[in-house]
Amino acid sequence: MTRGDSLLDVLAGLPEWSPNRRREHAVRMRCHEELRHCAERRTRAAQRRRLVGWCFDASAALGACAYAAIVLHAAIRYALGG
Amino acid sequence: MTLSRIVWRCVISEMDREVELSLVRRLRDADTGAFDQIYNTFNTRLYNFLARLSGSRDVAEDLVEETWLRLVSASATLDLDTRIAPWLFTVGRNLYVSYCRSRGREQSYTSDFLLLWPDRLSPSPFDRASANESEVRLNAALAALPVKYREALLLVGVEGLRPAEAAAVCGISPEAFRQRLSRARALISEQWCHHMKEATL
Numbered sequence: 001m002t003r004g005d006s007l008l009d010v011l012a013g014l015p016e017w018s019p020n021r022r023r024e025h026a027v028r029m030r031c032h033e034e035l036r037h038c039a040e041r042r043t044r045a046a047q048r049r050r051l052v053g054w055c056f057d058a059s060a061a062l063g064a065c066a067y068a069a070i071v072l073h074a075a076i077r078y079a080l081g082g
Numbered sequence: 083m084t085l086s087r088i089v090w091r092c093v094i095s096e097m098d099r100e101v102e103l104s105l106v107r108r109l110r111d112a113d114t115g116a117f118d119q120i121y122n123t124f125n126t127r128l129y130n131f132l133a134r135l136s137g138s139r140d141v142a143e144d145l146v147e148e149t150w151l152r153l154v155s156a157s158a159t160l161d162l163d164t165r166i167a168p169w170l171f172t173v174g175r176n177l178y179v180s181y182c183r184s185r186g187r188e189q190s191y192t193s194d195f196l197l198l199w200p201d202r203l204s205p206s207p208f209d210r211a212s213a214n215e216s217e218v219r220l221n222a223a224l225a226a227l228p229v230k231y232r233e234a235l236l237l238v239g240v241e242g243l244r245p246a247e248a249a250a251v252c253g254i255s256p257e258a259f260r261q262r263l264s265r266a267r268a269l270i271s272e273q274w275c276h277h278m279k280e281a282t283l
Contacts, residue, residue, distance in 0.1 A: 007267055007274075011224075011239030015217055019129040020143060027147045028121055032114045034154040039112035042158060 106164050109157045117157075121150065124170055131236050132174050136181070137225050145181065149174045168247045175233060175251055182229075223273035231266035238263060 108116035128149060133142035152173050160169075224232060230252070237248035249259035 007270060008239040010220060011235060012242070014220065014240055016126060017130055017133055017139070019126060019146065023143055023147070024125060027150055028118070030147075031117060031121070031150050031154045034151065035112045035114055035117055035157065038154065038158060042112070 102166055103162065105166065106160055106162060110160055112157065117154070120166055124167065127241055128170055128174055131171060131241055132178060134224060134236055134240070135175070135178055135229065135233055141181065145174055145177045148177050165247070167243065168251055171237065171241065171243065172251045219274070219277040223270050223277055226273050227266065227269055230262060231269055234259065234263045234266045235270060
C-alpha cells in the first residue's frame with residue numbers, strides 16, 4: 001500500500017455504487033425534453049433567418065425595380081424632349 | 083465485479099475517438115440517441131466520482147442531474163473536438179465547488195488538513211453487507227482526505243483519466259497536478275496505515 005502504483009490499482013478496484021434508477025430515468029427524460037426544445041428553438045431560429053433573408057432579397061429586388069422604373073421614366077422623358 | 087469494471091473503464095478511456103467525435107456531432111444536432119449513448123457510458127462514473135468527492139449520495143445525485151442539464155443546454159455550442167469525459171468531470175467538479183461555496187464550505191475545500199465532514203457517506207445496510215472490510219477502510223481513508231487530494235486520486239485512480247486531462251478538470255497545470263497526486267498518494271497511504279493500526283488494535 002506504500003507504493004503509488006499499487007495504491008492506484010487498489011483504487012481502481014473500488015466497488016461501484018449504482019445511482020437511483022428511478023431518478024436516473026427521470027433525468028434522462030428531462031434531458032430528452034430539453035434536447036427536443038433546443039432542436040425546436042434552433043429550427044425556429046433557422047426559419048426566422050430564412051424569412052429575414054427572403055425579405056431582404058425581396059426588398060432588394062423591389063428597390064432595383066423602382067430604380068429601373070425611375071431610370072426608364074427619365075429616359076422616356078428625355079426621348080420625348082421633355 | 084472488479085474485473086468487469088476495470089475492463090469497462092479501459093473501454094471508456096480508450097473510447098474510439100471517431101465514435102466520440104460522431105457522438106459530439108450528433109449531440110450538437112440534438113440527437114437523443116447520441117445523448118443516451120453518452121448518458122449510459124458516463125452516468126454511473128460521474129455519480130461515483132461526485133458521491134466520493136462530496137461524501138453524500140444525495141448531493142451527488144443533484145450534481146449529476148445538473149451536469150447532464152448543462153451538457154444538454156451547451157450541446158449546440160460544443161466544439162466539434164470536445165472530449166466528453168473531461169468535459170463532464172470538469173462541469174461536475176465545478177458544480178461541486180460552487181455547491182461548497184454556497185454552503186460556506188470554502189474552508190474545507192482549501193484546507194490542507196484533515197477536517198470534519200458531516201456529509202460523509204453513510205453506507206446502507208446492503209453496502210455494509212456486500213462491502214468487504216478493506217473496501218470500507220479504503221473508502222474511509224479516501225473520505226478523510228482533503229477534497230483537492232481526493233479529487234486527484236478519484237480522477238486518476240478510480241476514473242482512469244490521464245493526468246493531463248485530470249489537471250485540466252482541476253484547472254491546474256499538469257506539473258502542479260503531478261505534485262498534488264503524489265501528495266495525495268502519500269496522504270492516503272498514511273490514512274490507510276492509520277486505519278490498519280486501528281483495525282489491529
